[in-house]
Amino acid sequence: MRVTAPLLPPFASDNYAPAHPDVLAAVTAANEGYAVAYGEDPVTARLDARVREVFGPGASAFPVINGTGANVVSLTALSPRWGGVVVSDVAHVNTDENGAPERVGGLKLLPCPSVDGRITPDDVARWAGQRHDVHRAHPAVLSLTQSTELGTVYPLDDLRALTHVAHDLGMAVHVDGSRLANAAAALGCSLRALTTDLGVDVVSLGAAKNGGMLGEAVVVLGPDDGPDGGAGPARESAAAAIPYLRKATMQLASKARFVSAQLLALLGEPGAAVAGTGDDAPLWWRNAAHANAMAARLRDGVLASAGTAPGGGTGVRVTRPVEANAVFATLPRAAADRLRERARFYDWAAGETPDRVEVRWMCAWDTRPETVDAFVSAAVDALG
Numbered sequence: 156m157r158v159t160a161p162l163l164p165p166f167a168s169d170n171y172a173p174a175h176p177d178v179l180a181a182v183t184a185a186n187e188g189y190a191v192a193y194g195e196d197p198v199t200a201r202l203d204a205r206v207r208e209v210f211g212p213g214a215s216a217f218p219v220i221n222g223t224g225a226n227v228v229s230l231t232a233l234s235p236r237w238g239g240v241v242v243s244d245v246a247h248v249n250t251d252e253n254g255a256p257e258r259v260g261g262l263k264l265l266p267c268p269s270v271d272g273r274i275t276p277d278d279v280a281r282w283a284g285q286r287h288d289v290h291r292a293h294p295a296v297l298s299l300t301q302s303t304e305l306g307t308v309y310p311l312d313d314l315r316a317l318t319h320v321a322h323d324l325g326m327a328v329h330v331d332g333s334r335l336a337n338a339a340a341a342l343g344c345s346l347r348a349l350t351t352d353l354g355v356d357v358v359s360l361g362a363a364k365n366g367g368m369l370g371e372a373v374v375v376l377g378p379d380d381g382p383d384g385g386a387g388p389a390r391e392s393a394a395a396a397i398p399y400l401r402k403a404t405m406q407l408a409s410k411a412r413f414v415s416a417q418l419l420a421l422l423g424e425p426g427a428a429v430a431g432t433g434d435d436a437p438l439w440w441r442n443a444a445h446a447n448a449m450a451a452r453l454r455d456g457v458l459a460s461a462g463t464a465p466g467g468g469t470g471v472r473v474t475r476p477v478e479a480n481a482v483f484a485t486l487p488r489a490a491a492d493r494l495r496e497r498a499r500f501y502d503w504a505a506g507e508t509p510d511r512v513e514v515r516w517m518c519a520w521d522t523r524p525e526t527v528d529a530f531v532s533a534a535v536d537a538l539g
């Protein structure tokens with residue numbers, strides 16, 4: 156009789172994970188009687204106060220329904236009708252939003268070749284070369300993803316340099332922070348140190364991948380938040396435009412209090428510590444640090460047990476630096492398919508040779524160490 160090994164929890168996406176119990180408890184607590192709809196409620200007011208503590212005294216929070224919506228609202232608010240948005244070629248806005256920035260926002264994306272998901276100030280400057288040519292989209296916004304789509308993290312100095320060059324060239328800076336928490340935990344810094352203090356102007360602040368249930372927020376920094384006020388006028392006009400744009404792009408939840416409650420559960424209530432690394436750290440930190448640690452464990456386990464293959468062969472090759480909660484690796488396609496019978500995950504790109512494939516293994520706030528170890532054993536079995 157063939158004994159089938161039990162299925163393991165998936166490593167497909169941090170979006171597959173359940174919502175954290177504290178998030179659900181916060182939603183339940185917000186479910187108290189009637190509240191003014193469309194964000195005029197006391198829970199959203201608390202979120203606004205909390206975002207000012209976490210990001211800067213002039214910051215404003217606009218809860219939205221999903222990450223794609225956060226990006227579209229942010230970029231549309233920052234870009235004039237004739238503008239363009241400089242992004243990496245692998246940016247989620249460029250590859251995984253079904254053209255929403257173009258279709259819904261009417262934006263022109265200006266992609267740069269990236270290395271492990273990151274771009275450089277030179278890439279930005281190259282696009283900026285066309286900024287006085289009326290035949291070309293005017294590069295108005297730089298959008299960076301932190302942590303990146305390939306599981307890497309921009310170091311603070313690199314982000315500072317990128318922000319600096321963008322502002323020098325008259326561009327506003329947006330961060331797709333769908334996994335901002337993972338980046339902050341990886342760098343050991345606060346959310347503010349990763350955004351406001353570097354001159355970032357607008358953030359798509361992720362919640363779903365960090366233990367949330369449904370909903371994210373656009374955070375616009377105040378003109379006096381950060382080192383040089385960033386793109387001050389762009390921040391002011393973005394903050395003024397977003398209430399309208401959010402509605403026009405179908406991102407305004409009528410019962411916004413339930414989105415706000417989730418974000419508050421992750422960020423902490425007003426007055427709580429904004430950072431910290433221990434058990435009393437805010438939930439966003441604990442969830443993200445755990446997910447990152449699980450990815451490091453997975454990388455180490457795979458490298459130690461599954462046989463590395465520098466140029467291909469029958470083993471596994473970890474293809475990107477594991478800096479947040481994702482592990483990218485190549486392995487023989489047949490082994491990937493065998494492993495997928497035990498735990499779901501996605502193919503990402505072609506491998507080094509036609510018989511190999513690059514896969515993505517994501518860890519989440521609830522990934523257990525023993526699940527990682529069982530997945531590594533399953534990988535060893537699958538590789539034969």
Ligand SMILES: Cc1ncc(COP(=O)(O)O)c(C=O)c1O
Pocket residue numbers: 221222223224226247248300303304331333334363
């Ligand atoms: C980097 C990045 N940005 C934005 C999003 C968009 O999130 P949503 O699926 O909520 O639209 C995702 C989702 O996977 C993402 O990975």
